[in-house]
Amino acid sequence: xxxxxxxxxxxxxxxxxxxxxxxxxxxxxxxxxxxxxxxxxxxxxxxxxxxxxxxxxxxxxxxxxxxxxxxxxxxxxxxxxxxxxxxxxxxxxxxxxxxxxxxxxxxxxxxxxxxxxxxxxxxxxxxxxxxxxxxxxxxxxxxxxxxxxxxxxxxxxxxxxxxxxxxxxxxxxxxxxxxxxxxxxxxxxxxxxxxxxxxxxxxxxxxxxxxxxxxxxxxxxxxxxxxxxxxxxxxxxxxxxxxxxxxxxxxxxxxxxxxxxxxxxxxxxxxxxxxxxx
Numbered sequence: 195x196x197x198x199x200x201x202x203x204x205x206x207x208x209x210x211x212x213x214x215x216x217x218x219x220x221x222x223x224x225x226x227x228x229x230x231x232x233x234x235x236x237x238x239x240x241x242x243x244x245x246x247x248x249x250x251x252x253x254x255x256x257x258x259x260x261x262x263x264x265x266x267x268x269x270x271x272x273x274x275x276x277x278x279x280x281x282x283x284x285x286x287x288x289x290x291x292x293x294x295x296x297x298x299x300x301x302x303x304x305x306x307x308x309x310x311x312x313x314x315x316x317x318x319x320x321x322x323x324x325x326x327x328x329x330x331x332x333x334x335x336x337x338x339x340x341x342x343x344x345x346x347x348x349x350x351x352x353x354x355x356x357x358x359x360x361x362x363x364x365x366x367x368x369x370x371x372x373x374x375x376x377x378x379x380x381x382x383x384x385x386x387x388x389x390x391x392x393x394x395x396x397x398x399x400x401x402x403x404x405x406x407x408x409x410x411x412x413x414x415x416x417x418x419x420x421x422x423x424x425x426x427x428x429x430x431x432x433x434x435x436x437x438x439x440x441x442x443x444x445x446x447x448x449x450x451x452x453x454x455x456x457x458x459x460x461x462x463x464x465x466x467x468x469x470x471x472x
Contacts, residue, residue, distance in 0.1 A: 195253065195277070195302070195328050196220050196469045197374050197403040198419040199412045202257075204229040205238035211245050214252075217409035218416060221253035226269045227260075227282050235265060239272040246275035253277040255304060261293060270296055278302040278328045283309045283336065286316025290323040302328035304376070307367065308360045309336035317367035329374030331405060332364035351388065365400055377404040386414055393418035402466070421467045429460035429467075 201219040203210050205226045214222040224245070230238045242256060257280035258269035270293075273279060281293055284305035293303060303326050307313055314337075320330055334346040334357050346357040353361060361378070368375035377396035380389045393404055393415050404415045421429075428448070435445050436457050444453045 195374075197253075197329055197376060198470070199404060199406050199415040200255065200304075200376065201406040201409065201412055202229065202379075205242045205256075206230050206234040208241040208245060213409060215250055217412045219252060219406060219409075219412045220403070220416075221255055221277070223255045223257050223280055223405075224273075224276075225257045226272075227257050235259075236268075239268060243272040243275075246273065255280050257282060261289060267296065274298065276301065278304055281305045282333075283313070285310065285313050287319040287321075287323045288316075290320070290326055294323070294326045302326060304329050304331060306331050306333050308332040308334075308364055310340055311337070314360060314363065317363045318370060320367055320371040320373070324371040324373055327371065327373045329376045329403070330364060330368035330371065331376035332361060332378050334361075334378050351382070369400065374403055375401045377401040379405045379407050380411065381407065383408045383411065386410065389414050390418065420470050421463050425463055426467045429463040432456055432460035433464065 197220050199219045200221045200223055201214050201217055202223045202225050203214040205224045211224075224242045226235060226238050226242065246254060254276050255278045256269065256273035256276045258273065259266045260283040261281075262283075270279065279293070279297065279301060281289065281303050284290065284307050286307075290303055290305060297303075305320070305327070307317055307320070307330050320327060334353065337357070337360065338344070338346045343356070346353055348354055365375050377393070380392045382388055389411055396404055397418050401419075403419050406412055406415055431447055432452055435447050435452075436442065439445060444451055446452070
C-alpha cells in the first residue's frame, strides 16, 4: 500500500470528500475523532458509511475514536468498507490486538502511537502485530497536553528535545516492525515553503510518508517522498555495479566507496520508485 500522503478530512463534512479524493493524496483519512464534535459524531458516521459504500479512486482510511471511548465500536461498524483503520491513542501492540479482534482480517491498522506517556514505552512492541499494520505514525499535540507541556515546538517551529526523541522512536519503531513510517502533520497550512523543508527532512531521515491537513499540502508531500530521478539513477548504478561484481564487498562508484549498507539503501530507493509508478 503506497502511502506517501494521507489527507485528513472531517467525517461530518461530506462536501469535502470529493475534493479530498481529487487532491492527489495516496489515501484520505475520514476522521471521526478530533475534528468532529460530540454532537456531530452520529451524523459523521452516517456520512462516512454512505461514502464508503461507493467505489472511489483513492484508498480510504477511517480514524475512529480511542478504544477507551464510548463510541469506538459504532465508528468501527460504519467503517467495514474502509481500506484501513487509523487508531488514535494506541498503547502499543496490545491495543492493536484488542482492536483487530473486532475487525475483518483484511482490514489493516495505522496506529497513532505517541499520544500518551505510556505509549512511548510500547513503541518497540509493534513488530508482533506487524501483519495487521499498514504503518506507524505519531502525533505532537496530545502528548504535550497529557504531560502539561506548553508546546511540543520551539518558536521557530522545530520540535523541542522530548518530542524530537518521540519522533525518532516512532521512526525506529516502524522500521523495526517492517512497516511504513508516517511523519506527523505540518500545522501551518499556508506555509508551503516550510512544509517542503519539513517533508524533505522527513524523507531524508527515513520516513516514507506523511499526514496532511489540507489538499494544498498534498503535492508538496508527494514530491518530497518520491525519489528523484537523480536518486533513482544513482541507486541503479550501485545495484548494477554489485550485480556485475557479486564477489565484491566494497566498490568504488562515482568516486565514493560503497558497501553493503549502500546497496541495501539503493534497493529501497528503487523499490519506492517502483511503488510510485503503480
